[in-house]
Amino acid sequence: MTSPEKPSLAGNEVSLWIARVDECFEAMPEEEWLALLPEEERAVCLRARVDSVRQERTLARVLIRRGLSHFAARPPGWWRFTENEFGRPLVQNGTGLTFNASHSRGLVVCAFGRGREVGVDTESHERSVPEWEGLGRFLSPTEQAYLSKVPPEQYSRTFFRFWTLKEAYAKARGVGLSIGFDAFSIDLGPRPDVPPERPLLLDDRTTTRWHLHELSVPPHHLVGLAVEEIEPNESVSVLTRRIKECP
Numbered sequence: 001m002t003s004p005e006k007p008s009l010a011g012n013e014v015s016l017w018i019a020r021v022d023e024c025f026e027a028m029p030e031e032e033w034l035a036l037l038p039e040e041e042r043a044v045c046l047r048a049r050v051d052s053v054r055q056e057r058t059l060a061r062v063l064i065r066r067g068l069s070h071f072a073a074r075p076p077g078w079w080r081f082t083e084n085e086f087g088r089p090l091v092q093n094g095t096g097l098t099f100n101a102s103h104s105r106g107l108v109v110c111a112f113g114r115g116r117e118v119g120v121d122t123e124s125h126e127r128s129v130p131e132w133e134g135l136g137r138f139l140s141p142t143e144q145a146y147l148s149k150v151p152p153e154q155y156s157r158t159f160f161r162f163w164t165l166k167e168a169y170a171k172a173r174g175v176g177l178s179i180g181f182d183a184f185s186i187d188l189g190p191r192p193d194v195p196p197e198r199p200l201l202l203d204d205r206t207t208t209r210w211h212l213h214e215l216s217v218p219p220h221h222l223v224g225l226a227v228e229e230i231e232p233n234e235s236v237s238v239l240t241r242r243i244k245e246c247p
């Protein structure tokens with residue numbers, strides 16, 4: 001599914017930057033990462049009351065700027081962002097580059113595309129799964145039926161495969177929770193222990209088609225990625241870059 005990144009980004013490529021907070025902050029202390037941000041973004045990070053959230057937000061914001069600059073001849077401080085009505089950050093000053101970021105439990109992931117929407121989500125599959133009675137808020141009836149049949153040792157991982165892919169799709173659409181997570185399905189294929197080459201999105205409310213990809217980041221993170229399809233039956237390559245220091 002993935003291959004190593006190169007310093008350009010074609011229209012049929014998506015770059016996924018993956019960074020662990022502990023590794024990055026070991027290479028350079030948090031204050032120095034914070035100092036790379038414009039004042040208003042630094043203030044947003046410093047408002048986080050939980051240390052881990054502040055750290056993840058800081059790293060994500062630096063990587064978004066550095067990533068965009070990596071693929072366009074602009075310095076990291078050049079980028080201006082706006083938000084849609086659901087709070088989705090978007091590049092304001094053009095170039096055709098798109099991005100989305102996610103962070104959880106010490107991992108930060110940023111996806112970059114050109115001329116197409118991208119959405120990304122990461123979660124730890126060691127988190128607790130919602131009670132069975134509450135699953136209807138997250139999964140469609142088809143997904144719940146699939147989950148009810150997986151062996152106990154794959155239950156949590158399968159739930160979080162659904163979750164990361166669904167949230168990546170909601171984030172690519174930019175609509176957050178208003179999408180109704182029970183109103184569309186992901187087809188994970190016939191065997192939960194063998195991920196299909198590409199999971200499928202089943203959402204009859206949209207005519208846009210989406211490529212879905214998934215990735216494991218050991219020891220316990222899953223990453224879901226949704227990429228807008230521009231040309232019918234095109235193939236999109238996902239290029240991954242592991243970040244361990246300030247890029």
Ligand SMILES: CC(C)(COP(=O)(O)OP(=O)(O)OC[C@H]1O[C@@H](n2cnc3c(N)ncnc32)[C@H](O)[C@@H]1OP(=O)(O)O)[C@@H](O)C(=O)NCCC(=O)NCCS
Pocket residue numbers: 056057060086087088089100101102103104120121122138139162163166167170171172173174175176177181
């Ligand atoms: C955007 C949202 C959908 C994701 O939130 P999350 O999983 O808590 O957080 P993530 O780390 O994946 O993503 C957060 C980042 O996405 C971006 N983002 C914010 N709103 C967004 C939106 N509407 N669309 C796309 N991206 C958005 C921001 O860069 C944000 O970073 P920040 O928190 O540092 O500002 C959030 O609105 C939410 O409410 N999630 C609820 C989770 C849930 O119940 N999911 C059920 C899935 S089965």
